Amino acid sequence: MRSALAFTDHILVSTVDNSEVSLIGLAGQAGPVVLFLHANGFHVKCYVPLAQRIAKGGYQCWGLEFRGQGGAVAPPGNLVELYLSDLNCVTDTLSLRGCYAFGHSGGAQVAIRREAQHPGTFAAIYAYEPVYLPSGGGSSIEYGHHAFADAA
Numbered sequence: 001m002r003s004a005l006a007f008t009d010h011i012l013v014s015t016v017d018n019s020e021v022s023l024i025g026l027a028g029q030a031g032p033v034v035l036f037l038h039a040n041g042f043h044v045k046c047y048v049p050l051a052q053r054i055a056k057g058g059y060q061c062w063g064l065e066f067r068g069q070g071g072a073v074a075p076p077g078n079l080v081e082l083y084l085s086d087l088n089c090v091t092d093t094l095s096l097r098g099c100y101a102f103g104h105s106g107g108a109q110v111a112i113r114r115e116a117q118h119p120g121t122f123a124a125i126y127a128y129e130p131v132y133l134p135s136g137g138g139s140s141i142e143y144g145h146h147a148f149a150d151a152a
Contacts, residue, residue, distance in 0.1 A: 028055030033099035036063040037107030
């Protein structure tokens with residue numbers, strides 16, 4: 001388990017359908033990991049100004065470039081399930097646990113779903129305009145203030 005990564009420009013991660021997704025270094029070279037999960041139709045680099053501000057608080061910010069957005073090609077089908085599968089590959093392959101997530105819209109949805117299915121992946125999730133909230137029962141997600149959110 002880890003919550004930090006060695007900084008680089010990007011990391012390629014294999015997916016379950018033998019494709020690859022990019023985890024792009026946005027800002028910060030040390031500290032706990034913040035995964036930026038972008039909204040549908042956005043490129044993850046749209047969040048660089050926010051990532052730079054959060055990195056000043058001692059975090060390293062990475063963005064998962066979802067397929068079909070930015071420079072990545074998506075196969076036909078349910079993109080939300082594809083994004084969740086890709087996020088699962090990234091967090092599992094890199095053994096990320098206890099990191100943080102900033103999710104916007106569909107990105108917030110997959111962060112919430114990942115945490116509901118695999119509690120402890122994220123220490124906190126900042127969900128901006130989530131298109132999904134867990135229904136009652138079985139969710140380990142707690143809402144409240146955290147230093148990560150306060151740094152934003």
